[in-house]
Amino acid sequence: MSKLDFKGKHVVITGGNSGLGLALATALAKDGARLTLMARNAAKLETAAADITAAHPGAVVQTQSLDVTDEAAAAKAMNAAAEAQGGIDALINNAGILREGYFQNLAAEDFRQVMEINYFGVLNATRAALPHLQKSKGRLINVASVAGLVGAFGYTPYCASKHALVGLTSCLRYELEPMGITVQLVCPAEFDSPMVDELDKSRTPENRAHVLTIPKSTMDGIVAGVMKGLTTDRYEIVPTGMARAAVKASRLAPGMLRRAGNKAIAKVYQGPAASSL
Numbered sequence: 001m002s003k004l005d006f007k008g009k010h011v012v013i014t015g016g017n018s019g020l021g022l023a024l025a026t027a028l029a030k031d032g033a034r035l036t037l038m039a040r041n042a043a044k045l046e047t048a049a050a051d052i053t054a055a056h057p058g059a060v061v062q063t064q065s066l067d068v069t070d071e072a073a074a075a076k077a078m079n080a081a082a083e084a085q086g087g088i089d090a091l092i093n094n095a096g097i098l099r100e101g102y103f104q105n106l107a108a109e110d111f112r113q114v115m116e117i118n119y120f121g122v123l124n125a126t127r128a129a130l131p132h133l134q135k136s137k138g139r140l141i142n143v144a145s146v147a148g149l150v151g152a153f154g155y156t157p158y159c160a161s162k163h164a165l166v167g168l169t170s171c172l173r174y175e176l177e178p179m180g181i182t183v184q185l186v187c188p189a190e191f192d193s194p195m196v197d198e199l200d201k202s203r204t205p206e207n208r209a210h211v212l213t214i215p216k217s218t219m220d221g222i223v224a225g226v227m228k229g230l231t232t233d234r235y236e237i238v239p240t241g242m243a244r245a246a247v248k249a250s251r252l253a254p255g256m257l258r259r260a261g262n263k264a265i266a267k268v269y270q271g272p273a274a275s276s277l
């Protein structure tokens with residue numbers, strides 16, 4: 001796909017009925033992209049499509065109900081989307097979930113669920129879209145997180161899944177770019193979204209203190225950063241300046257970042273024993 005131009009391109013977005021997926025879909029519709037939104041909740045998909053077309057009359061927005069953990073359903077949904085819109089130019093693997101808590105208090109099932117959606121879900125959607133992306137010499141865009149590049153208190157399942165996704169994407173880059181497919185990795189720090197509203201109801205104080213050493217961004221700020229990155233061929237897109245500085249520090253001065261994290265955590269430390277009293 002040519003740089004800086006989504007006009008007329010067909011973009012499939014998983015998790016397109018909420019949060020970042022919906023906000024990116026709206027921005028892409030404004031740029032003239034044709035869209036297929038995929039997620040589990042069909043009613044929310046319809047509302048999302050209606051909101052986008054209300055904001056951008058004439059926008060082409062289709063929806064497909066899909067649970068990305070279902071490999072066969074993912075293949076069916078991608079083929080149907082390609083057939084309906086004459087191929088697929090880009091896939092944005094954005095669907096994801098979060099579990100936060102003290103390692104001792106989390107169940108094995110929490111780890112499995114997060115891995116199933118955040119890692120295997122991306123794998124399923126990517127495999128399903130690959131023949132279409134090969135044909136279009138299109139773009140694969142995986143939404144990971146800063147939590148895929150560094151660790152964070154309370155995020156054992158989430159960080160593990162996003163680190164796995166970062167590893168997968170890094171390998172896919174070697175394998176898919178020779179086929180003419182551009183691969184991009186999006187790593188935002190925390191931003192306002194329904195996922196974070198839910199997290200805020202129960203997160204550990206240590207997680208809040210540690211993660212928010214990078215202040216929470218607005219959705220508009222994240223979308224602007226992601227859109228700017230998407231319209232280039234840059235591989236790693238860290239959408240805000242503070243998050244980019246933290247990622248850079250983790251590579252150049254990991255001890256410094258760790259000491260800052262430890263200090264923030266120590267100020268509020270309770271640990272799992274306090275939460276189970």
Ligand SMILES: NC(=O)c1ccc[n+]([C@@H]2O[C@H](COP(=O)([O-])OP(=O)(O)OC[C@H]3O[C@@H](n4cnc5c(N)ncnc54)[C@H](OP(=O)(O)O)[C@@H]3O)[C@@H](O)[C@H]2O)c1
Nearest residue numbers: 015018019020039040041067068095096145190191193195
């Ligand atoms: N918010 C943040 O601070 C933050 C920071 C860094 C990275 N991220 C990443 O950004 C992405 C979007 O997050 P968000 O904050 O916008 O969250 P969100 O508003 O909760 O949206 C998550 C989306 O994923 C979909 N989804 C979840 N499980 C699915 C499944 N099994 N199959 C298909 N779709 C599924 C949901 O739709 P249904 O429930 O209808 O399926 C929803 O559309 C995630 O990958 C997240 O990890 C978020």
